[in-house]
Amino acid sequence: DQQVKQNSPSLSVQEGRISILNCDYTNSMFDYFLWYKKYPAEGPTFLISISSIKDKNEDGRFTVFLNKSAKHLSLHIVPSQPGDSAVYFCAASAWAQGGSEKLVFGKGTKLTVNP
Amino acid sequence: GAGVSQSPSNKVTEKGKDVELRCDPISGHTALYWYRQSLGQGLEFLIYFQGNSAPDKSGLPSDRFSAERTGGSVSTLTIQRTQQEDSAVYLCASSSGPGLEQFFGPGTRLTVL
Numbered sequence: 001d002q003q004v005k006q007n008s009p010s011l012s013v014q015e016g017r018i019s020i021l022n023c024d025y026t027n028s029m030f031d032y033f034l035w036y037k038k039y040p041a042e043g044p045t046f047l048i049s050i051s052s053i054k055d056k057n058e059d060g061r062f063t064v065f066l067n068k069s070a071k072h073l074s075l076h077i078v079p080s081q082p083g084d085s086a087v088y089f090c091a092a093s094a095w096a097q098g099g100s101e102k103l104v105f106g107k108g109t110k111l112t113v114n115p
Numbered sequence: 116g117a118g119v120s121q122s123p124s125n126k127v128t129e130k131g132k133d134v135e136l137r138c139d140p141i142s143g144h145t146a147l148y149w150y151r152q153s154l155g156q157g158l159e160f161l162i163y164f165q166g167n168s169a170p171d172k173s174g175l176p177s178d179r180f181s182a183e184r185t186g187g188s189v190s191t192l193t194i195q196r197t198q199q200e201d202s203a204v205y206l207c208a209s210s211s212g213p214g215l216e217q218f219f220g221p222g223t224r225l226t227v228l
Binding site for chain 1: 156
């Protein structure tokens with residue numbers, strides 16, 4: 001069973017507009033969440049993270065929101081740029097609660113930003 | 116500075132053969148992870164090494180899969196008697212400690228014919 005779900009396999013937005021990528025999780029032990037960005041033929045690159053003690057973390061154009069009661073997080077990119085076109089993976093871990101440090105990944109959402 | 120490197124970048128093998136995939140983590144990183152990404156799937160955890168502790172092998176899909184980390188640095192993932200369902204991109208990551216950001220290598224694309 002999938003513990004981290006990204007229900008939208010793809011998303012297309014216009015340059016300059018906001019991109020919103022969604023992620024849901026089922027394991028209440030998860031306490032640390034990350035977003036990775038992946039270009040073709042490259043490994044994933046860390047983008048932004050959030051601890052479960054927060055509900056928002058912002059870094060430049062990227063903001064991650066966490067709703068623990070809904071077990072939902074989202075990544076907002078504003079304004080979107082063509083170079084943001086990539087596959088975005090949501091990941092979670094349960095390390096701080098004594099669980100494994102391994103990351104559990106969603107299947108990814110392919111973002112296309114059109115000029 | 117140098118990132119995580121993996122070799123080979125591509126490997127094509129015949130069903131039943133053994134393969135070895137190599138990972139060179141970032142120098143000084145004590146934690147090393149192997150993941151794989153099958154077509155249309157997310158990254159699936161395989162195994163985790165942290166310093167001299169016993170590895171977390173909970174993600175290895177079968178006893179055909181094994182991994183070693185020699186001298187706390189380079190790691191080798193071995194798949195014995197490969198099957199077609201082993202075809203995937205195998206990704207290695209390292210971090211400077213538990214709970215810290217994981218840096219990924221470019222991956223090895225394995226194709227089992």
